[in-house]
Amino acid sequence: MSEHLPHHAENPQQKYVGIFIAVLAVIMAIVAAVTNQQANEMIVKEVKASNGFAWYQAKRQRSYANELEIRRIEFELAGTPSEAQRKMIEAEKAELGKKNAEYKAENDGIQNEAKADRIAAATAGHRHHWFELSEICLHIAVVLCSLVLLTEMKIFLRVGIAVTVVGLVIAGYAQFGQHTHHAAGDEHAAPATKPAGASGH
Numbered sequence: 001m002s003e004h005l006p007h008h009a010e011n012p013q014q015k016y017v018g019i020f021i022a023v024l025a026v027i028m029a030i031v032a033a034v035t036n037q038q039a040n041e042m043i044v045k046e047v048k049a050s051n052g053f054a055w056y057q058a059k060r061q062r063s064y065a066n067e068l069e070i071r072r073i074e075f076e077l078a079g080t081p082s083e084a085q086r087k088m089i090e091a092e093k094a095e096l097g098k099k100n101a102e103y104k105a106e107n108d109g110i111q112n113e114a115k116a117d118r119i120a121a122a123t124a125g126h127r128h129h130w131f132e133l134s135e136i137c138l139h140i141a142v143v144l145c146s147l148v149l150l151t152e153m154k155i156f157l158r159v160g161i162a163v164t165v166v167g168l169v170i171a172g173y174a175q176f177g178q179h180t181h182h183a184a185g186d187e188h189a190a191p192a193t194k195p196a197g198a199s200g201h
Contacts, residue, residue: 014149017157021145024164028138031171035135038128045121052114056107063103066096123179130174137167 073093081089144160147153 014152017145017148020161021142024138024142024145027168028135028142031131031135031138031167034171034175035128035131038124038131042121042124042128045117045124049114049117049121052110052117056110056114059103059107059110063100063107066100066103070096070100126179127174130170130177134167134171134174137163137170141167 070093073089073096077086077089077093141160141164144156144163147156148160
């Protein structure tokens with residue numbers, strides 16, 4: 001066996017396969033890092049989207065409460081308040097109307113940002129899925145190429161290179177492919193934008 005080991009060490013093909021495996025390991029580490037980054041991105045964006053929709057709903061509830069108060073004020077103005085009372089009530093109505101206008105302007109931005117975060121989360125999740133597939137392919141390729149060093153069977157190298165190409169193509173699609181259309185349906189999963197009881201508004 002001691003005479004057989006130097007033969008392996010001097011075999012140029014074995015050296016090339018070893019170098020290929022080393023390069024493959026580096027690529028695999030990069031893909032793994034990007035996979036983890038996409039997973040973190042998905043979690044962060046989903047949390048931001050949930051918080052955004054919750055904040056949007058809270059402001060809608062406040063706006064709806066103000067609208068009810070405005071209706072009550074209008075009913076009160078339809079009566080016979082004194083001039084001083086009328087001025088105070090109208091001032092309160094104007095303040096509530098101004099506040100609701102502010103809520104509406106803020107809510108438009110909050111809702112749009114929350115929808116964008118949800119789409120970004122879905123996109124990151126889709127990319128994460130494809131990067132995981134790429135990583136699996138590269139792992140298989142490393143194993144196949146390692147079998148070449150043990151068996152000296154070139155078939156393992158050919159298959160390993162083919163699997164490597166597949167893994168790189170998948171990684172390229174994960175990074176540069178269009179994924180947003182997979183997230184478009186998630187907008188419909190957003191929380192209802194009207195508070196309970198406001199369907200008639």
